[in-house]
Amino acid sequence: MKYIDNQPNPKNRKKMEENNPPKLKSEEQVDLTLDKEVGKNLEKFKAFLKDSSDVVIREFSLGTQSIPCALVYVDGLVNIAVINEQILKPMMYQIALLETSLNQPIQPDKIFEVVKLHALTVGEVKEVKTLDDAFLRVLSGEVAVIIDGFDKILIANARGWPQRGIQEPPSETVIRGPREGFTETLRVNTALLRRKIKDPNLVIKTVQVGRRGKTDVAYAYIKGVASQELVEEVERRLNQIDVDIFLDSSQIEQYIQDNYLTYFPQIEVTERPDKTVASLAEGRVAILMDNSPFALIVPATFYQFFQSAEDYYERWILASIIRLLRWSGAILASLTPALYVAIVSFHPGFIPTNLVISIAATRATVPFPAFVEALLMEITFELLREAGARLPRAIGQTIGIVGGLIVGDAAVRAGITSPIMVIVVAITAIASFIIPSYSAAMAIRLLRFPFIVLAATFGIYGVMLGFIILNVHLVTLKSFGVSYMTPQAPIRYQDWKDFLIRLPSQIMMRRPTSTYPVDIDRRNQDPVKEETQ
Amino acid sequence: MKERTDKLSNAQILFVVSSSIIGVTVLVLPRTATELAKAGGFIATFITGMLMALVLVITALLARRFPNNTIIEYSKEIIGLVPAKILGFVFFCYFVCVVTTILRLFFDAIKVLLLKNTPLEVLIITFLLAAVYLCLNGISSIAKICELFEPLVVGTMLLVILLSLEDINFEELLPAFKQDVFEWIYAIPHLTISYLGFEVLLFITPYAQDTSKVVKYGFLGILPSIFIYSLFVAIVVGKVGVEPVTRSLYPTIQLARYIKFPGGFAERFDIFFMVFWILGAYTTVSSFLYLSSVSITRLLGLINYKPFILLIVPVIYMLALFPQNIKEISIFSQYVSYLGVALLAVVVVLYILTVILKKGEALRNDDK
Structure with missing residues (x-):
């Protein structure tokens, strides 16, 4: 793994000293260990949190002996109902009730255990012994329960904040299959x-x-x-x-x-x-x-x-055909404009004579060489795509119509570009959106610019040169120690069942070997046995 | 996490050997074969291939006896320091010459077919730099590139063969069976250059995962080239006739030109063929460039071969531009071919010597 070596910047330190950041005076500095007294512990919390308006500190007393206690939580991250019903009510009211019915007060040194085991009716309760831990818990939405006489804090989980519900993932929709997507929580x-x-x-x-x-x-x-x-x-x-x-x-x-x-x-x-x-x-x-x-x-x-x-989820034959379509989409998206430039400007003999004549006829009014024409149109397309992606959906569609129909048609009528070039750009665009992964599609689509330049310089030889360099780059990449071009380079024939096509599920009974799974076989698995291994 | 191993798998050995062999010379091979052996060119090609397969097995056996070293090191053990150094230097010169020949032969064809106006100097330097980029990434990357490109190259060649099968005149091939055997034998030294490239085994065996399988997979690696070459020679002669083939500059390309692409999408199949041929030339050039830098590095007793690639490239570049015309190139390639044969003879002698002197690891009887 490559990292830029990030040494702490000495200039930055000097600058910080110059700016003189507010430092606590020695008497205000906080000892991060917990104290036995509630008041002192609260002072420590307040030293950090007193300026934040969303932090709630609630002091109260426990049971018949009125032992001072306090709750610290962040408003908005907690479920207030849980705090009222499950934490405050048992501690303030039910413990006192218990003590009166038993007719004896709970011994002060056992009160912590009693609260933890008998009073708090929430699912997750932990003890923390340092202020650091307590801060992390409180600021991630849990409630700190501080009891007098103990240098530890009870943390009760009462998290609850507004969150987005489970929705259909917008970037990966399917016709058939589950429609749930991850959320922010x-x-x-x-x-x-x-x-x-x-x-x-x-x-x-x-x-x-x-x-x-x-x-x-x-x-x-x-x-x-x-x-x-x-x-x-x-x-x-x-x-x-x-x-x-x-x-x-x-x-x-x-x-x-x-x-x-x-x-x-x-x-x-x-x-x-x-x-x-x-x-x-x-x-x-x-x-x-x-x-x-x-x-x-x-x-x-x-x-x-x-x-x-x-x-x-689809039948395997259909899925295989569609997957082949995606591979050809990748080739079209990255190479079509480059091949057009190469053939039009270097090797018109490669394509049938009739086609050459019709291309030449449409290009007759175009004042630019094919290279400039291709670059112009492809950049226009990228502009339209980016504009459409960043705008609200309704306006985005307008951009699509304006860009696709009006600008395209007008450019051809004005003689800036040939209709064939518009077709080429359209093919590139559609083909690139066939690739399911957005970032991969983006990478593949942008490849066409270097390819266009190479094609304009060396014709089809340049395209091949670009293809070679691209492939050398790809084989040198690794993802967590696995070669990027697996299973083609290095070849792993076992993994080809799910590579260019997808074979029936009954045949894919083994996991891909490229991840070096511990157990390669999907069948005959005994979960409990694996646990003990 | 490191990948379990960066060593070459058996399949990679196969692909490296086969893509180092299948190279540029197939462009002119039918002409050479037909000039020397007339209609029996394909038989001569096949016999040469079989002989070369035999030599390959011997080479692999030699390499297998010293699984941790390249020939530069272990030849010292066999023939002594000074002869070994001389042999190493000859190997180095030979590899440099092969790269030069391939580059020049190939780009002459590219110029004729694809880029008439682009200067040769520019074409060769771009291609060389692309090869340098690959070589700097090491042998495992070279092997991966071979795995990626080889199916495309062989696939295109099989497509050419398949599409040319219509209206072949087999009568053109019949005189082969009335020929003198010596006509074929005489052609053998001239045809060997097409099969050279498996010397790569002498240098990549230390990087093999399973050295005991080197012989088997190396042998499998030469088989496709034997059949493809012989078929090419036979089909070119069958389609064009003996006399026109000897007068054609690039008979294989001419064969591709006769093909009518089904569906009428492409008019000139030869360009299509040539385009995929670039990949074949690339793998060959890269593996020989790698070999030349590794051989000189090992010869000097060093380990890091990467600086030497950059040092060799200008030499290769100038040598590649040296021949003035196609005649000089073919003479040059002829000499390179002879040098290659001589070196193979040395390898065979070395192997016999190792067996006699019982050097290296004894033969294990677990392969094949």
Whole structure:
């Protein structure tokens, strides 16, 4: 893996010293260990949180002995009903009730255990011993319960915040197959995975990434299927990331990919739980991030970007034909304009004479050479596409109509371009949208610009030269140690069942070998046995 | 995570050998074969191929006895330091000459067919730089590229053969069976250049995953070229006739030109053929460029071959531009061919010596 070596910048440190950032005076500095007194503990919380208006600190007393207690939580991240009914009510009211019915007060040194075991009626309760842990918990939506006389804090899970419901993934729609997609909440996403694999060997581990953001990043794999080396490598790369804030899983992708000097995606991105689960079953590792509806799947090879979830739900013959169509779409999207330029300006003899004559006739009024014509039209197309993508849907369609029909027609009538060139651009555009993965489609579509330049310089030889260099680049790429062009280079014939075409499911009884799965066979599996291995 | 191994798998050995062999010379092979062996050209090609397969097996056996070294190192053990150094240097010169020949032969054809106005200098340097880019990435990348391109190259050739099968005049081939055997034998040294390239085994065996299978997969690697070459010679003669073939500059391309592309999409099949041929030439040039840099590096006792690629490239470039006309190129390629045969003879002698002197690892009887 390549990294720019990020040494702490000495200039930055100097600058920080010059700017004189507000430092706490020695008497205000906070000792991060917890105290036994509620008041002192609250002081420590307040030292950090007193300026934030969304933090709620509620002081109250417990039971008949009126032991001072306090709750700390962030408003908006918690479910107020749970706090009122499940935390405050038992502690303030029911413990007192218990004490009166028993006619004896609870001993002060046991009160912590009693609250934890008898009073709090919430599912998840933990103890933390440092202020750091407590902050992380509180700021991710849990409630800190501070009880006087103990240097530890009870953390009760009362998370609840507004979230988007499960919707159909807009970037990967299918005609047939499940319609649910990941959401921005990590727990919902892991639940979607869990609902599809009820196997104790499905492991979902969480690490925190980002110094300030402290975003939960979960990686999921099936123990006994995914290679242990792969899991360790994912863990290592995730732990290596040292940045303050992450907003989307695509940023994690940028930090854990093998090579950032290429524009081919080396990690598969999906919004679909079914696709993620299928990848887990192939021995891959999925990385999910809180706040992001996109799961990352590693390792990824080039051919994976031509697979769609629907391939496996449709009859295999139809799916195979469609997959072949996608491969030819990739070739058309990257090469059509270059071949047009090469043939028109260097090798008109290659195509039938009638066609040459009709092309020449349409090009007669065009004042530019084919190269300029192609470049002009392709750039116009990219402009229209980008404009359409960034606008609201209704206006986007208008852009499509204006661009496609009016500008195209007008350009031909004005004699700026030939009708054949418009056809070429249209073919390129349609062919590029056939590729299911957005980032792969983008990479393949943009390839046509270097190809056009090469074609204009060296004709069809230039196109081939570009093809060669492209392929050399592709074979040198790796995704988490797996060659990018597997199963074609290096050849793995076992994996060809699901490469250019998709064979019937009955034949694909083995996992792809390129991920080095622990257990290659999909049949005869005993989950409990795998657990003990 | 490192990939389990960056060593060459058996299939990769096969692909590297076969794509180093199938190269540019098939463009002129039918002419050479027919000039020397008349209608029996295809038989002479086939016999040469079989002989070469035999030599390949011997080469692979020699390489297999020293699974951790290239020939530059282990020839010292067999024939002593000074002769080994001389042999290594000859190998280096030979590889450089082969790259030069291939480049020049190929780009003359490209110029005739595709790019009449582009200067040869520009074409050769672009192609060389593309090959350098691949070689700098190491042998495993070269093997992967061979795996990617070889099916396209062989596929196009089979397509040409398949589409030319109509109206072949088999009577043109019949005189072959009345010929003198010596006519075929005489043609053999001239035809060997088409099969050269398996010397790559002497240098890639240390990188093989399973050295005991090198003989088997190397042998499988030469088979496609034997059949494709023989078929080409036979079909060209059958379609065009003996006399026109000897007068044709690039008979194989001429054969492709006769093909009517089904569906009427492409008018000139020869351009289509030539385009995929670029890939074939590329794999050959890259593997020989790699060999030449590795041989000189090993000869000097160094390990990192990458700087030498950049040092060799100007030499190859100038040598490739040196011949003035097609006649000089064919004379040059003839000498290279002879040098190749001589080196193969040396390899065979080396193998016999190793067996007699019991050097290297003893033969294991587990292959084939």
